[in-house]
Amino acid sequence: xxxxxxxxAPLDWGLGHATRCIPVIRELILNDCVVSIATSGxxxxxxxxxxxxxxxxxxxxxxxxxxxxxxxxLNVLLQLPKFxxxxxxxxxxxxxxxxxxxVDIIISDNRYGCRSEEATSxxxxxxxxxxxxxxxKWLQPIVxxxxxxxxxxxxxxxxPDFENDGYAGKLSHPRxxxxxxxxxxxxxxxxxxxxxxxxxxxILSGPEPQRTLLEKAVMTQLGRSxxxxxxxxxxxxxxxxxxxxxxxxxxxxxxxxxxxxxxxxSVILARSGYSTVMDLSRLGKKAIFIPxxxxxxxxxxxQALKKKAVAFCQKQNEFDLAKALKEVEGYKGFTNxxxxxxxxxxxxxxxxx
Numbered sequence: 392x393x394x395x396x397x398x399x400a401p402l403d404w405g406l407g408h409a410t411r412c413i414p415v416i417r418e419l420i421l422n423d424c425v426v427s428i429a430t431s432g433x434x435x436x437x438x439x440x441x442x443x444x445x446x447x448x449x450x451x452x453x454x455x456x457x458x459x460x461x462x463x464x465l466n467v468l469l470q471l472p473k474f475x476x477x478x479x480x481x482x483x484x485x486x487x488x489x490x491x492x493x494v495d496i497i498i499s500d501n502r503y504g505c506r507s508e509e510a511t512s513x514x515x516x517x518x519x520x521x522x523x524x525x526x527x528k529w530l531q532p533i534v535x536x537x538x539x540x541x542x543x544x545x546x547x548x549x550x551p552d553f554e555n556d557g558y559a560g561k562l563s564h565p566r567x568x569x570x571x572x573x574x575x576x577x578x579x580x581x582x583x584x585x586x587x588x589x590x591x592x593x594i595l596s597g598p599e600p601q602r603t604l605l606e607k608a609v610m611t612q613l614g615r616s617x618x619x620x621x622x623x624x625x626x627x628x629x630x631x632x633x634x635x636x637x638x639x640x641x642x643x644x645x646x647x648x649x650x651x652x653x654x655x656x657s658v659i660l661a662r663s664g665y666s667t668v669m670d671l672s673r674l675g676k677k678a679i680f681i682p683x684x685x686x687x688x689x690x691x692x693x694q695a696l697k698k699k700a701v702a703f704c705q706k707q708n709e710f711d712l713a714k715a716l717k718e719v720e721g722y723k724g725f726t727n728x729x730x731x732x733x734x735x736x737x738x739x740x741x742x743x744x
């Protein structure tokens with residue numbers, strides 16, 4: 392039996408979709424699959440550095456724009472015509488790759504157009520239920536209907552969560568008829584914590600100006616806290632660094648060093664994006680989440696994990712570091728569970744048999 396040709400195509404909206412494809416790609420390679428990658432932008436750059444020997448294809452970029460003045464979800468809706476055009480374009484490009492490389496399987500992380508009738512097409516996504524802000528609640532049934540209709544066009548929907556007691560709550564439940572839960576997808580692997588480490592690691596990310604607003608609040612309060620901390624600014628292209636006495640500040644860390652910093656820090660302060668949630672789960676960390684204002688997915692995840700007593704959260708405009716550090720002591724934190732390794736391995740075995 393010939394080795395399966397597999398095309399992996401993550402969305403380039405941030406790095407979360409690309410990073411959670413890393414364990415998928417590794418598992419495919421372990422199963423002797425011939426893997427190629429199709430994406431764009433920063434996702435292309437990241438995966439090219441992680442897997443330099445694989446074949447890469449450039450897909451159209453969604454080029455999502457963020458506004459300082461327009462609410463996040465309204466801004467997304469205003470860009471919908473552009474996104475639909477990209478979906479049509481990536482569908483054509485995907486078919487060209489399928490024809491050129493004799494692709495057997497496509498694994499698309501949130502790229503709705505990356506599918507083909509000539510290959511088994513898998514959609515990776517945890518948002519089966521999209522939550523709209525209260526002033527757009529009337530649109531929620533319509534948005535979810537079309538979201539699920541797009542996903543149903545794929546042969547399989549892989550949900551990066553657990554079927555029972557999952558992290559994404561109602562975002563990843565309800566389950567569609569073609570769905571399969573594959574557990575946590577994280578680029579990180581559990582490591583033994585060393586004796587030395589930081590009391591707090593601040594991992595900044597996300598769109599401007601919110602990233603900068605949180606950074607300023609954190610730096611102001613950290614500077615007078617007296618605790619041992621590091622700030623990872625999430626700015627790989629930056630060339631200058633702010634100086635805070637007693638606080639380590641870096642613009643960016645490669646994955647291996649970032650994993651080491653997180654693993655060896657007592658508490659992590661970060662946005663509540665789902666890829667971050669999975670990474671912290673994988674490393675079994677205590678967390679303080681500050682969701683990006685207006686991003687309903689992050690707001691929901693932060694509150695859901697707080698209700699489960701897993702992680703503490705605060706709104707950005709109510710950020711109080713001293714209070715957060717005191718409150719997080721009463722939360723149990725994430726517990727790494729290796730069952731997700733078996734779920735992903737099983738899903739891939741089923742896919743390639």
